[in-house]
Amino acid sequence: xxxxxxxxxxxxxxxxxxxxxPLRISxxxxxxxxxxxxxxxxxxxxxxxxxxxxxxxxxxxxxxxxTPLLEINAALHERNQMxxxxxxxxxxxxxxxxxxxxxxxxxxxAYAGAARDFVLGMKxxxxxxxxxxxxxxxMKNVAGYDVSRLxxxxxxxxxxxxxxxxxxxxxxxxxxxxVQACSIxxxxxxxxxxxxxxxxxxxxxFVGNRLYVRLSGAETAVASARRHIGGELxxxxxxxxxxxxxQHHDFFAGAAPLWRLSLPPAAxxxxxxxxxxxxxxxxxxxxxxxxxxxxxxxxxxxAGGHAVLFRGGDSDERFHPLxxxxxxxxxxxxxxxDPKGIFNPGRMYAEF
Amino acid sequence: xxxxxxxxxxxxxxxxxxxxxTALRAILPSDSVLWEEEDLRPYECDxxxxxxxxxxxxxxxxxxxxxxxxxxxxxxxxxxxxxxGAGTGLSGGALPHSQGVLxxxxxFKSIIDIDARNRTARVQPGVRNxxxxxxxxxxGLYYAPDPSSxxxxxxxxxxxENSGGVHCLKYGLTxxxxxxxxxxxADGELLTLxxxxxxxxxxxxxALFTGSEGMLGIIVEVTVKLLPLPERAQVVLAAFDDVVKxxxxxxxxxxxxxxxxxxxxxxxxxxxxxxxxxxxxxxxxAEAILLCEVDGTNEEVSEHILKIHDIMQNCGAIEVxxxxxxxxRALFWKGRKAAFPxxxxxxxxxxxxxGTIPRQHLPEVLRRxxxxxxxxxxPVANVFHAGDGNLHPLILYDANKPGELQRTEEFGGKILELxxxxxxxxTGEHGVGMEKIDQMCTQFQPDELRQFHAVKDAFDPAGILNxxxxxxxxxxxxxxxxxxxxxxxxxxxxxxxx
Numbered sequence: 001x002x003x004x005x006x007x008x009x010x011x012x013x014x015x016x017x018x019x020x021x022p023l024r025i026s027x028x029x030x031x032x033x034x035x036x037x038x039x040x041x042x043x044x045x046x047x048x049x050x051x052x053x054x055x056x057x058x059x060x061x062x063x064x065x066x067t068p069l070l071e072i073n074a075a076l077h078e079r080n081q082m083x084x085x086x087x088x089x090x091x092x093x094x095x096x097x098x099x100x101x102x103x104x105x106x107x108x109x110a111y112a113g114a115a116r117d118f119v120l121g122m123k124x125x126x127x128x129x130x131x132x133x134x135x136x137x138x139m140k141n142v143a144g145y146d147v148s149r150l151x152x153x154x155x156x157x158x159x160x161x162x163x164x165x166x167x168x169x170x171x172x173x174x175x176x177x178x179v180q181a182c183s184i185x186x187x188x189x190x191x192x193x194x195x196x197x198x199x200x201x202x203x204x205x206f207v208g209n210r211l212y213v214r215l216s217g218a219e220t221a222v223a224s225a226r227r228h229i230g231g232e233l234x235x236x237x238x239x240x241x242x243x244x245x246x247q248h249h250d251f252f253a254g255a256a257p258l259w260r261l262s263l264p265p266a267a268x269x270x271x272x273x274x275x276x277x278x279x280x281x282x283x284x285x286x287x288x289x290x291x292x293x294x295x296x297x298x299x300x301x302x303a304g305g306h307a308v309l310f311r312g313g314d315s316d317e318r319f320h321p322l323x324x325x326x327x328x329x330x331x332x333x334x335x336x337x338d339p340k341g342i343f344n345p346g347r348m349y350a351e352f
Numbered sequence: 353x354x355x356x357x358x359x360x361x362x363x364x365x366x367x368x369x370x371x372x373x374t375a376l377r378a379i380l381p382s383d384s385v386l387w388e389e390e391d392l393r394p395y396e397c398d399x400x401x402x403x404x405x406x407x408x409x410x411x412x413x414x415x416x417x418x419x420x421x422x423x424x425x426x427x428x429x430x431x432x433x434x435x436x437g438a439g440t441g442l443s444g445g446a447l448p449h450s451q452g453v454l455x456x457x458x459x460f461k462s463i464i465d466i467d468a469r470n471r472t473a474r475v476q477p478g479v480r481n482x483x484x485x486x487x488x489x490x491x492g493l494y495y496a497p498d499p500s501s502x503x504x505x506x507x508x509x510x511x512x513e514n515s516g517g518v519h520c521l522k523y524g525l526t527x528x529x530x531x532x533x534x535x536x537x538a539d540g541e542l543l544t545l546x547x548x549x550x551x552x553x554x555x556x557x558x559a560l561f562t563g564s565e566g567m568l569g570i571i572v573e574v575t576v577k578l579l580p581l582p583e584r585a586q587v588v589l590a591a592f593d594d595v596v597k598x599x600x601x602x603x604x605x606x607x608x609x610x611x612x613x614x615x616x617x618x619x620x621x622x623x624x625x626x627x628x629x630x631x632x633x634x635x636x637x638a639e640a641i642l643l644c645e646v647d648g649t650n651e652e653v654s655e656h657i658l659k660i661h662d663i664m665q666n667c668g669a670i671e672v673x674x675x676x677x678x679x680x681r682a683l684f685w686k687g688r689k690a691a692f693p694x695x696x697x698x699x700x701x702x703x704x705x706x707g708t709i710p711r712q713h714l715p716e717v718l719r720r721x722x723x724x725x726x727x728x729x730x731p732v733a734n735v736f737h738a739g740d741g742n743l744h745p746l747i748l749y750d751a752n753k754p755g756e757l758q759r760t761e762e763f764g765g766k767i768l769e770l771x772x773x774x775x776x777x778x779t780g781e782h783g784v785g786m787e788k789i790d791q792m793c794t795q796f797q798p799d800e801l802r803q804f805h806a807v808k809d810a811f812d813p814a815g816i817l818n819x820x821x822x823x824x825x826x827x828x829x830x831x832x833x834x835x836x837x838x839x840x841x842x843x844x845x846x847x848x849x850x
Contacts, residue, residue, distance in 0.1 A: 103551075116556055117524065128799075136777055138709065139740035139742075140516055142514045142780065143796075144792065144795070144823065145807050149527070149556055150555060170608075170609035196493065200648070217649075218652040220651030264470045264548040265550075266469035284550070304547070320553035326544075336809065336810040349554075
């Protein structure tokens, strides 16, 4: 099933350039709900797949953008390794390229790093139809601007990612989760207190008045931290974290708009109506609220962060608006990569 | 390596100098504007002292408003601006421009705020790396990246170079440990990149800016993440009679699921130099030693130390020692940390390289470096951040011997090209600056360099920020290529290309 479609993708981009036809880049189509709708000719990257290089002792995997995330996870699992940022899939068809383009990270993010932190290098096709390679397969590389990390989370608006190299991590020797009942205010306090101590925490979540903590590491370290943190053992630990990551948990059911607030972790509970779940030690907050979008954004900004309308709602503005000077810089950078504006126009912001 | 000590009158900038001086003195206190040769002299080079050049003017602003005013003026008059922190950089990134302003951030040295609850520190760019950890220590927190110059180097410079250090395999580089930057753009605007949360809206300009070597803007404030101090750290020293065996042990430790806090290798010449210098107790008969440090909770460290001890022995170590106390741990590290100055005692000058390679190619790369060393008749000591593949060959030479400096540079260039040929990079942590600008032509294709220039133009359309550094012009590469590809042959034709 491995197939290198680089030449075909390049040709498609060059064709679109001559026709001045906007392109809607897609992989497995699992994250098309995220961001703004795009009008454009579909550019399907899913067929461009296969693990190109995997060296467990180098802690590096390189794969084509269309490679299913499930295939990558399986290959890593076989060698007792994993993707440190524990990305959400949002469907079995999720691809590596889509995951990196969306820049989403899962429960381990606050403790191990984000998608962009694990990106070592990338091949991409820019808006001049050129195939470019930035970064590489080594941990440390400061030659040239860090274009690979810039592309991560750019929602395909700067180019077509064709290949990604990621740092991978060993799977922890031991892992367990604990749960305790508490209020949201106590949860914020406890999560931040734990984070200021050298404890082997790999995930935290507050949902339904219960605070969950996952411990990962050497067996003795996990056992000792368990005594420190206390609470009941969670018997279906992997299922719980998967349900939160994939948004299958009951919290995510129903039609109320789902907002993602990214705040300083110790920020106080936000004064907005609706259910709230916390992850990442308090730095990622999910909110089911019918509050007006400008109000949600105002509250998030006042707390030192920003808000994304993740699912639902009827606002066309999904990501947090950018201040004027920064928006101007975004436009110039977009222009630098995609002068004709053919890649996913408007997917992030209406202006580009 | 060039020396440009000519007077400004010879350059013919006297008129421009007078106009600029008047304008700058209207913005800054008069003692913050330096222009007399004796005052400019301390700024003529950074840590790569083989490159020296006097700037036209040095300015030492101490407020953001002043930096903005300087940038607006320079932007309007198209005057080059080179930012400088402590000047400890090793690639000539802060080498002044002879027609430009050198903007020193030395007066920006206050720690604005330490937020214990959110575990962050907001600091000015001229704050020293180590000072942040010292200020955070009473809270049980520290700033993880620890470049070897951490006593002197500033956080602004660390961001500009995306500095690493001994602990970056586990804790990451500067880019992984900062949250927000306040920058002044080329035209004098104040912008915030990143934010107080873990991510921010729009493109990841925080990542793009980190390691951009002063080409995209002037950093005036940095917010860093602070981590809890580990409960305990412990180090194992293992000696090998063969570098290949030492390299194998590195792979086995990683394969066992351990990410060491530090994993360093030194070769025979480096071991001897360090031992003579600081008497760390290194085994002199070894061809290579590994220093492997683990940190974390007490239990975790004990568990990992036992495993590492076994792995080292199984990989053929001729001797394995665990530091018996904190004093011995410090001693083991002292030798490694003093390796550069120790090697410096072996010859009048040394030249430090900074390539990174996939670790599996280490034996092959060391063998080729050995061959090149004989070919160029210049000794090399190798110090290696083994965990992440970052190699620091130190070429010993004597700048007073005619032609030796040139031979050293050529040899260094060959080493970097070798790193690229095995799938690595020309710089792991020191940056391109002025020093490796020609090797950028080896690492990148013209289309990629053009893309870099387009990024630069998006931030600095007038091209006034650190011109001539970090990214070579295509014209320069064409000349470099013509010089180095003799008879159509690329360097190391026998190696696979990645």
